[in-house]
Amino acid sequence: MKKIMEIKENEFSINHIKNLSEGTLIIIRNSPTPHKLRNELKKKNKNLNDFYLKKKKPSTKDIKTLTNRIKSLRDNYEIPYLFKEIIEKIHFKPIKIDNGISRLVFDSKTLSNIEECDFFEKEDFKRRSPDSNTETFMPGNANIHRDFNRPHDHLQINFWFPMHDTSDEEVLRIWPDLYKENILDMTNSEENIDSLGVPAQYQLNFGDIIVFHSEHIHTSPKRNSETTRHTYELRVAYDCYDDNNHYRSNFTDFKNIKNEKNRIQISKIKKGLSPSKKKSKKETFSEEIFLSRSQFSKPSNAKIKDFINRTNSPYFLMKMVEKIKTSKDLIELAIKKAEKEKNKIPEEKYLPVNYKNRRTQIKASESIERIKREKN
């Protein structure tokens, strides 16, 4: 099997999902999307040119403006928005996407200087909870891990790309030979890394993106006391009828990204704010926005029925039954629809192999069974 495939962005298509599911790594060469993102990052600060072009350390003040920009792009779902054309090429319903994970790495001296001044927030150095936004400054290397290592109704692919040219030493380490092998997460020690053998050999220029299945065992690029680096990762999940929140609360349905009005509401909801009370004319149907609004004013039975008809997500059907007090007839209708949709999940294709890890297994069917028990 060919382990690394190189393509141009206009060649990327739904057919590549098969390659990715077989463990092939795909490098998209020279995509305009990282360029667009970097322009957005630099927008209010020309001083950052030296950081991105020459890897020159920015001043603390420039680092502060950069972190503000990173957080604003993240909170407003600008990164998946920039990627919408690429995602569209591999689109089938339903599909969820996160808000993009920035990994900003500075040498230890710069990092301790930053930590000493009071320009920055606590969450810049340590995330609030495991599923909340990633810290702005990457404190150390990530564990050697798979994003998913347990049975789950799920298929996720990750897009990883640097914000500047990188050598083969500065790229994400992935072991395609160990794809779906029974190896679980481990600490990022030299000894553990050596035990895995040689990682995939590749190099990325600025503009290149590596795409991989989230069940690949992987870890951060090499790092030493001199390292300066800025990279991004974007995760896209298919056929995920169940909940992503146990893993990362920032995922949203791709339809909310494609529509700018929806995206604004989702940004508010994820920040813990309430969405606008009234649906704007340009807004399209979204389960998350509907359920969020229903917390402030109870929808009519007709609107609940319309929700049941429109959604194809067992997860959101069950969330609706949990969150909105409604008639027995509508509960039954929602359960019936959820079971019908659940049966469309091609389990043999999307369920990962059974790793020995018996940690939480979250399946749409389990939540339907639970709701049935509770409502009877």
Ligand SMILES: [Fe+2]
């Ligand atoms: Fe990961």
